[in-house]
Each structure stands twice: as structure tokens, then as C-alpha cells.
Amino acid sequence: MSEKNWCFEVPGKLEIPFKYYAGEWGSKFLAALRDNMKIMGSKCPACNKVFIPPRSSCEQCFGKISEWVEIGPKGKVTSFCVVNYKEPYLPVEPPFVLALIRLEGADSDLTHIISEVSPENVRIGMTVAPVFAEQRKASILDIKYFKPAG
């Protein structure tokens, strides 16, 4: 091979439209956010655990689940990180706090954004409550974010 450097880069892209079906259970959860501003979970009778997002079967005992339970609306922060970089797919402008929130009554965490507080003041164990969006369209962002709730 000659010494000349033949390498170069070719710009391109990958663009494909997708459509995801939430399924019956997922749809019910999203509809509850949109129509009633309620956060729902589901309860496994054998394990006595409440899961969010609600699901029709339990991962631990593999049994079927049929019970819907309203959870929250308040919860405690179990973990968080502060996002400082900008990417086109992020939901809000940085810096923002992304947190795992254990809602009251639930046994699994919900991932969401925490706002109305500066990132340095967010603490693990802090109580937060949801703020719903004005325009809701059956999406997880029908909850705009969580804010400190004392």
C-alpha cells in the first residue's frame, strides 16, 4: 500500500419512523395520566409487590397480575444525576436533574425529571410531587416534572 493516507469520512444518517404500541396495559396507564392525572401501578398478589409502570405479569413469580393500584402522587428520590450536556433527543435543556423516584405505595422506581429546584439542592430521600402538563396526550411527559414537596 502506498504511504498516502487514503482514509476520509463520509457523512450520512439513519432515519426511520417507528410506531410503538403501548398495549392494553400500557394504554390504560397513559390514559390515566392524560385523563385523570393519576399515576397507576399494578399489584402482584403472590409477591405482594406494586410495580410501576404497571404490567400484566410479575417478573419474579411469573404469575399474572390483574389488580390496578393508584400510587403516589408523592414519592421520595432514591437516586439522581445531573445532566449537563446537550443532545437532540433529551427532553429538556441542560442542566437538569434526572431522578429515580419511589412513589408512595410502589415497590419499583419511576424515572423522571426534577425541577423547580437547583441541582445542588437535590438530595436522596427528598420528597417530591408531580406537576402535570397543561396539554396532555397520553405520554409519560404528561407529568411535566416532579418538584420538591417538603
Add this chain to the structure above:
Amino acid sequence: MTEEKKQELVEIQELVSVPNSFATGPVMGRFLSEIRDNKRIVANKCPKCGRTQLPPRIVCAVCHVQVDDWVELQPRGEITSYDMIFIPTLNPLTGKMREVPYTSASILLDGGDATLTHFLDVTDPKKVKVGMRCEAVFRPDGERTGSVMDIAYFQVLNEEVNK
């Protein structure tokens, strides 16, 4: 706080659009540069079995030995197979539907035994046959960027070659 089962089934639509940057590497880089700068089509030639290889690769796909020799192939050749596509499909490189009909073909280039896949300028099934010859039509100077699409298409020639 009603518990009635909802029949509504939510469909969430999302366009995934990710910018890419593809590194050519030295082998493909040379092939593409020759097309862009000199309007030449080059391929590797295996020192062991003598196959000319397209797309050009750093090893021979059959012998698995490193291939350092390059040969120039003619920008014309024989159509060995073709596909006339009548159904529009989405092109992931642009996110847009391809216009139909279009014809893609495998062209056995003169000077070797490698085939290049490209578009033909004919979309009438009666006007194309395996065995016909065609010639590359390059984009003009200044419009070539180092891509297989620097060849705009292959023009089917009226002469026929008997197989």
C-alpha cells in the same frame, strides 16, 4: 377514579434520526478517491487466486490473504443480473421513500471478474436483458464527493453481447 377497562390502544410515533459519519478506511478510501478524483474504478486483485474483488477489501474473501495489488477496471461492462423495483421503500440514508420504478443491476466490469452494483437508466422490462452492455455516466467535476453515487447511473448501450 373509575376502574373500567379502557379499549383505547395508544400508539406512540417516533422518528429516529441519527447522524452518522462513516470512516472509509484505506482500502475503500482509495476506491472512492479514484472515482472522485480520476473517474477511475479500481479493484483489488488477489495474488493467490487472481480474483478481482469489489467491493475492495483488505483480504481476499476466498483465500484470506492480504491483497495489496490494485487493478483498474473499465467503467463499462455486462449486466449479469438486475432488479426492476416497482414498490416504493424507505431509504434509511435519507428518511425518504425511493421513487419507483428504478432498476438496480450487477455489472461485470471489463478487465476483471468483479461486479459492481448500481442503477441503470432503463426501467422498462422490455428494454433490459441479462447480457446487455452498459457504461458508467459520471457526475461532472465539482459534484463528485467520494461515493459510489459519483457515478450517476449506468447507461444501457444498444449493442448486445451473446453470453
Add this chain to the structure above:
Amino acid sequence: MSKNRPVAIVGIGQSKHRGHRPDINQVELVREAVTDALQDSGLSLKDIDCIVHGDMELFEGIHQPDMWHTIGDGAYLKSGFRITTGGTTGATIACAADNLVASGYYDVVLALGFEKQEEGHTTTGITNMADPLWMREIQTGAITGSTGLEWVNEFGERAEWAAAKLRVLMADNARRNPKAHLRVNITEQTVMDSRLLAYPLRLLHMCPESNGACAVIFASADKAKKFPQKKIWVWDHITTHREETFYRGGPRKDPLTQEVAARRLYQKVGIKNPLKEIGVFEMYDPSSWWQLDWIGNFLLLDRKTVLEMVERNAFAIEGEFPINPSGGVVSTNPIGATALIRVAEAGLQLRGDAGEHQVPGKFDVAMASGFGGTFWTVLMLLKKELEAAKEVKVAVPADKTKPAKKKTAPAKAKKAVKKAKPKKAKKVVKKAAKKPAKKSKAKPRKGKLKKKGRK
């Protein structure tokens, strides 16, 4: 090379494959298949040690779905592997599960393949497998008529009617399979009149996009002894790659990937006459043209013979050599699961549990194949009865173009037979053979009246 220990298939499950499933998400889809497999095997999740999970994630646009699916496929707190190898995904996960159990690392492995195809764009996804600097601009996924063109150039319209006849056979078989997706009643004329995609490939020749999942449970012989379901055994499998032959036609000097895989595997296990020694073949047929083309590659027959066999319906369920009694890929195609469904259906046939689409008669060997976009083939052989692990001497021919004439040596080494419970299996199969599906094959004949000059 030989296995450390024999591997049995002890459970087979599939979801009902459909074109539109807005009522479930991916997790619920895989759960259907896993539940079906557990029910079939009589096992519970605690018996499973490891889950091998596979699909082509670009089709749904959700990456690493195996992580999400732990909430529905029983993988919670178990070992797991993720495999994604294009169209061969399903077969490769079967091979991986077989390897994992044979190795001794795991005793019971669940292979799970799925695809929720409607959520993305199949052809665009497949196009994206092409090299972006070479063919991605031009490539149209699996929609190609180049193979059909070769046949039409050689045999004229006779080839088109043969491809149509194969498609009708697959439709007839699919109507006998309650799990199949497309269960249509068509004639050869319907196929010939359907929309042209890429000459001579038509809409009805092409496989559909299905949502579905399939799960198969593999177990070591010792464990399998205690499990209630009938056992069948994985004899051997092979994977071959032939990407350099993917030049879409032209003078074929090198045999295609299917032929290479078949020759190597037959030599490895000692099969000399596949038509006689294999009872049923579940073949991966993305289109009826490819089915027509590859039958000869797998069974080592020339094109003229294949054409004649198609014309006398030799590949029907009650024919000389049944192919795809389940209806094949042209009837059901959730890509990540499809190749595994081939293994699952081949297994059901050996067990005698295929119901209405059961191949009648006694046979001991079934074959399943998978195919992937850049021309690779996975071929797997299943056996009804277990023999002692053979001392297989693998002598892969160096020159791939020569027919493998040196098959005689390895085949003789298998006389030490340890029959581990063959009797029970035999009885069950005999019963199953007594209920032949009597659906008449008269329907395709109607098409013949309209044909011109067919021999």
C-alpha cells in the same frame, strides 16, 4: 469434534403470529411464547438456568430489549445471552442454546426469539445492513427478483408457475397450522396476478411482516430424563458464511451458502442421501423464488429435478419429501423468531405433535434451516432417538467447489448404540401417524385449466 453430552429439546412454544397486535407490548408478546413453552414442557421457571434471547432490534427501534424483557420472559436473576444475527437469529439462538447445554455450563436453557415487526420498517431495517459506502443507497432489503430472473431465463414461464405452485402449497399447509399468520386460500393464478414488486417477484411470493415469538427449551440428557414431555435430540448443526457470493447473479462459480452448509453437515454426520435419510425439512424461505432455488442447494439436486418434483407436488405434507408443513416463512415471518420456528416446527414433527399439519409415517430425522441477509446459512438436524455421541472426524473439503466425494470415512464410527428410552417415543409416533390430515389438495388444480402449454 463431538459434544460433551447430548442435548434434548424438552419444550416448544409459540405465540399466535399476527400482523397487527396493538393490544400488547413486546414484553407481553414474549411472555406468550415463554408461557406456551413452559406449559408444553411441564416445567416451571425455576427449572430454567439460562435464557438466550434474540431479535433484530432495528426493526422495533428499541435497543437491548433483552433487558426490558426480563420482566416478561422469566430471565429475572438468571444468566442470559443476547444474540442478533439477522434472519438467522432464531436458528443461531437454537445453536447457542445447544452449545451451552452441550458444554456442561448449563443444564436447561430457554431459547427465545421474537419480533414485533409492525413497529418499524422491515425493508428499511434490512437495507440498513448493507455497507453504507457500497450498496445501502441501492439495496432493497429482501425484495429482489434476481434469483427468479435466473430461473425464468433458464426455464421460461414454467419456472413462474412452479414458484406459484410452491406458494399455493405453503398456503395450504398454513391453513392446517393454527399458529401461522397468513392462512389464505389462493390459487396459482392468484399468485401470478398479484402485485409486481421486482420482476418476477410478486407480492404473494414474498413473506409477510408478522408479530410473534417462539421459545424452545433445551436440556441435558440427565435432566431431560426427569421431564414429562417427549424428548427429541439435537443431532448437529452448522453455520456457514458466504458473503463474497452475494453479488446477485452472474456466472456462479462458487456454490451458494446453502449448498456449502448442506455438504459440510451431511459429511460431518454421515448423511449420504438426504432425500431418503431426512424425513421432513423446515426450510427458511423468505420468498417462493428463493424456496424454489434453495431446495436444490440443500438437497443437492439440480434445478430440473427440483422443477419436476414441484410440479408433481412431491414437497407436500403427504408427498415424497415434505418441506415446510407449517406453511414456512412465506406464511409467518416475525424475523427474530422465524428461524427458531423452523426448529420448533421440525421438533413438533418429530414428536408427532404437529396436529393437522403433521407429516404422516415414520421418520427419525428432521432438518431446519435459517438464512441471513449477507448470505449465511444455519442448518440444524434433529433426531428422534438418542445414540451414543459419535466420534466424528471432521474433514472439511479445502476446495469448496468440488463435490464432497470423501464422505465414506467418518460415517462408519457409530455402531456403539446406547438406546436411552426409545420405546416410549416410538409408540406415541405410531399413534400420531394414524391421523392423516385429509384436506384434499384439489384446490391448486383449478389453476391448471388456465395455463398455456405446461407440461
